[in-house]
Amino acid sequence: MKIFRLLCFLVLTVSTSVSAQSKLPNVTLKDINGKSVNVSQYNRSDKPVIVSFWATWCGPCIKELKAIKEVYGKWQKELGVELVAVSIDDARTKNRVKPQVSGADWKYTILLDENSELKRAMNVINVPYTVILYKGEVKFKHSNYTPGIENKIYEELKSLTKK
């Protein structure tokens, strides 16, 4: 009986902690202009936030961000969503981030994760990797790019915000 009770508590313990893990971690990165941003601030946002890990050398990532660009204006207007594109480019390619973003005319918030601190904290292995955060909780994760994924993301956003 004791053991049973203990087990119950352990299960409870693990489940509370697992549900509690679905936030963004306390990691500070620089944005594209060198300003510091603590990523955990997005946990307090009451609008949906898309966090998308990408790199300039990752072909599928560029395709995904270009595809979302076409509908981003509409998403922002309709759902108030913010897309935070976290570049994992390191010293070799980080100088390509700014011209890529500006040349492609992306209006996203760009963060630089030059030594993979956020990538490691969120256990991201491959890019692209996309999560949707809503009211402080990660509601959706997707771990690669398939053409048309923006339609799936849009559906998720709509069902989250019940619109």
Add this chain to the structure above:
Amino acid sequence: MKKLTLLVISLVGFWANAQIRVGIESNSQYYLDDDKIKLDPNEADKRFRSNNYIKLDYAIKNFEFGLQGEGYYPKAILNYNPQLQDFNVGTIFARYKNFEKGIDITAGHIYEQFGSGLALRFWEDRALGINNALFGGRVKLNMGDAAQIKLLGGKQRVGMGFDFSGGLVYGADVEIDIANLLSKENYTLKFGSSFVGRYEDITNLSNDVNNPDKFKDVPKTTDVFGSRIDYSGQRFNLNVEYLYKTKDVHVESSDIQQDILRSGNAFLINSGYNTGDFAINVNLRRLENFTFHSQRNMQGNVFNYGMINFVPSLTKQYDHSLQNIYVYQAQPQMVYYVMNKEKQGEIGGQFDMFYEAAKGSFFGGKTGASFAVNGSYWAGLKNNISRETVKGEFGEDIEKVKMDADLLAFGKKYYSDFAIEYRKPFSEKLNTIFSYLNQYHNSDFITEKPYQVKAHTVAAEGTYFLSETKSVRLELQHQWADQERKNWAGGTVEYVPSSKWSFFIHDIYNYGSDKENEKLHYYSAGSAFSKGATRIAASYGRQRGGMMCVGGVCRFVPESAGFSLNITTNF
């Protein structure tokens, strides 16, 4: 019993504020012999190999505890550092982080980077088998948003978590945000300064009985000092970095050359300009004698362990497989005793241009288009060499080489490339990408093969949507090369029935090789499934041997055939 219940309840309360994160990665290979490709007999005892990582992080209030377990069992995948073996702790740490007070203290394995990494970078890349985390302590202090100070010290991981190199590494970095101090909002201006030291005393380590004092003048400490300035405005940005390494003995083919005592330096400029739909960036770099390892004789090891600084090749990393046959590797190292192949470093640069042609514009047409143009040129430093012959202890002649380099003179050309990429959606349903790449690769100097290669590569790809999330992608590539294995042709077909599944068939065919036994198809077929954070990919086929590069650091991968399975997940 009550006590126990109370304890458990308090633990639950304790845990409820906590966060646990778990990340799992497993990469396995089963090597097969087919009629053309066979596993090296020295490796054939273990045909199944697997690299596995499990990472656990526990955060409670301002504390974090982390553990990464690694298992290379029965053996690591081909051509990983042989010190990566069995199950063991990879990294372990405890951290106190208080964002409001600006304090961050870590004990255990540490990842870190100063500036662009030219002085210090501790990082992990599992695909390359690199984990050079520092085991020791680090303190980071934030003075408001205006200044950040980092201090660290410890021993460097070179194999499993507790296999360390010989030297002791310590460093400090300060970054001051001048624009923040001046309360300027429309630009950022930062100034940074770093110091990294290595203590390695080898003065008593001569194993030459005739010359026990051989290393008596080898410095016990070697230091790198660097300064950098970063400006970023609305349209224009500029970063300049200069580093100096104090005098140290030269190491050639793992041998310490106690007579050659030289300092090193690095100079890096990056500058960019952008308007809404057009952007350009230029990178220039000069390196002289700028390798830095936590143990001297680890310099030049093919598994890339023991690196303190990060010296990536500044060239574009391309998408297609044929574009990645002739890759450049940065050449910060010195070579004295290979006649006509002397090296002291590298000098060169690269540029990138991006242009988004709007819908309805001249270049954009009805559906818009994107252009990307890039190029690079890299050469050795111009060597000023003099030789003198001295008498050895038995009266034999020994040739001594002396070298120095001019500041801005270019020596032997190592590499150049020029590429154009054009992306064009033809309709809602059809997206295309066309690219052309021209490369010059001085294999003689970069990979020690007796030729220089000129290569032209074209690639075309189209993705056709069958429905919103169902698509077919076709990719075709061709490369003309005048050396090595000459011409290649390749193609990929990928079918994506939903956002969960994908299937592919890929082949590259070396039809142009002069040797009959090299006229091979490297085919593969596979599938990937992803749901949430879980991704499972399986494939069967052949892999071309060569350099596998990520972020400008390369690992040699031998030719192989067989099955592979990759699983990643997190929760």
